[in-house]
Amino acid sequence: MPNSATASARFPDGFLWGAATAAHQIEGSPLADGAGPSIWTRFAHTPGMIVNGDTGDIACDHYHRWKQDVALMRELGLKAYRFSTSWSRILPEGTGRVNQAGLDFYSRLVDELLENGIEPLLTLYHWDLPAALDDRGGWLNRDIAQWFAEYGDVLYRALDGRVKKWVTLNEPWVVTDGGYLHGALAPGHRSKYETPIATHNLMRAHGAAVQAYRATGKHEIGLVVNIEPKYPASDSADDAAAVKRAHAYMNEQYLDAALLGRYPPELKDIFGDAWPQWPQEDFDLIRQKLDFIGINYYTRSVTKAAQSYPLDAAVVKQPLGTYTETGWEVFPQGLVDLLVWAKDRYGNIPTYITENGAAFFDPPVAEGGRIRDPLRIDYLQKHLGAIRQAIAAGCDIRGYMVWSLLDNMEWSLGYSKRFGIVHVNYGTQERTPKDSAHYYSKIVASNGASL
Numbered sequence: 001m002p003n004s005a006t007a008s009a010r011f012p013d014g015f016l017w018g019a020a021t022a023a024h025q026i027e028g029s030p031l032a033d034g035a036g037p038s039i040w041t042r043f044a045h046t047p048g049m050i051v052n053g054d055t056g057d058i059a060c061d062h063y064h065r066w067k068q069d070v071a072l073m074r075e076l077g078l079k080a081y082r083f084s085t086s087w088s089r090i091l092p093e094g095t096g097r098v099n100q101a102g103l104d105f106y107s108r109l110v111d112e113l114l115e116n117g118i119e120p121l122l123t124l125y126h127w128d129l130p131a132a133l134d135d136r137g138g139w140l141n142r143d144i145a146q147w148f149a150e151y152g153d154v155l156y157r158a159l160d161g162r163v164k165k166w167v168t169l170n171e172p173w174v175v176t177d178g179g180y181l182h183g184a185l186a187p188g189h190r191s192k193y194e195t196p197i198a199t200h201n202l203m204r205a206h207g208a209a210v211q212a213y214r215a216t217g218k219h220e221i222g223l224v225v226n227i228e229p230k231y232p233a234s235d236s237a238d239d240a241a242a243v244k245r246a247h248a249y250m251n252e253q254y255l256d257a258a259l260l261g262r263y264p265p266e267l268k269d270i271f272g273d274a275w276p277q278w279p280q281e282d283f284d285l286i287r288q289k290l291d292f293i294g295i296n297y298y299t300r301s302v303t304k305a306a307q308s309y310p311l312d313a314a315v316v317k318q319p320l321g322t323y324t325e326t327g328w329e330v331f332p333q334g335l336v337d338l339l340v341w342a343k344d345r346y347g348n349i350p351t352y353i354t355e356n357g358a359a360f361f362d363p364p365v366a367e368g369g370r371i372r373d374p375l376r377i378d379y380l381q382k383h384l385g386a387i388r389q390a391i392a393a394g395c396d397i398r399g400y401m402v403w404s405l406l407d408n409m410e411w412s413l414g415y416s417k418r419f420g421i422v423h424v425n426y427g428t429q430e431r432t433p434k435d436s437a438h439y440y441s442k443i444v445a446s447n448g449a450s451l
């Protein structure tokens, strides 16, 4: 809990307050103006994959409503906006031919943001791999490192300078754990052998894209990971070992590769014969100097030893805990603990909280257009307090992007979960700022002093 030192702590001048979204979750029109399909276009049109049979065909119609959405960001006083570009809008076949209409969409969006005093943070890959590349093996094909670098280079040359903060990958752990091990996310594979290969090629692609940026880019580039602190359910040795495995698998695996040039030793134990031995030159590619890292934080896991694949660990629900609509425990102390852990392990690299937020059941729009979402306000207040504590503890936190600006397509959960600080009526596409949007707007305007 805050003490006198942390309570008096403040957010540094110039702290970058913003909101985050992702292309496939908000844009809609996935095949408009020459765009090619992504694995999510295919996955969503595969019966049974998405709750209620929802798809990203319309989503928040941001592909047509981008100008009004930037105006909404301006009204909220946001300083920054983190979004992702759709690889298959830019390169419909994933490599080769550039679809100028796709590039023009993002160029117009960036210009509109800048004209409204909002800094763009651009994520190259937020899970929507071109289907044409998946047909060629996708993340299982070592050539994807060059395919990804080529895609990044097209965008760097078109937008660098207007875009000054670039992100290569969003959450490689979710891409592999969801898309290749458990199959809940596109491309829906379930293979302990493919998972480490996808991980390694994602990280090789990250390194290749950073290398390509260094050749032409003049600003900053980083990696975004989701991290989730693991706490033992008991003081037993088995639970401690389960925590060690879970922490290595989710929290250390990707940052160790990118920043230390190696995987944690636990991964060999976890995957056994499915864990390849990689050549050193791969790690020389993966480990590139980064200007910042992005941390996406949602929850913690109280962890016990249990029969499960691949971790032999299970999450223990907390009887007195508060949980969100996605079943994630609200635990802001976990953010403090993990930010300090990252500072100590990786040397206090400049860090942005690139996603933090929660899905709660929101009441219908009340008279006068008000949407009361006190649980989301409480969630944001507690987690912003945690960030202030971490800053007081010496962590170099440079900014915060709330997830999400808009209610949107929550991947396999479709539109059943709402993370937005702005409500979207998917029937009319009307946007209605929730109480949390007005709360956050005051936080931004006061640089956190109103917290």
Ligand SMILES: N=[N+]=NCCCCNC(=O)[C@@H]1[C@H]2[C@H](O)[C@@H](O)[C@H](O)[C@@H](CO)[C@@H]12
Binding pocket: 022, 025, 170, 171, 174, 226, 228, 296, 298, 299, 328, 355, 403, 410, 411, 419
């Ligand atoms: N148990 N448990 N663990 C929680 C694990 C969280 C993993 N999911 C994410 O971080 C995704 C991230 C994604 O970028 C965004 O596109 C998603 O919409 C949000 C909300 O889901 C989050």
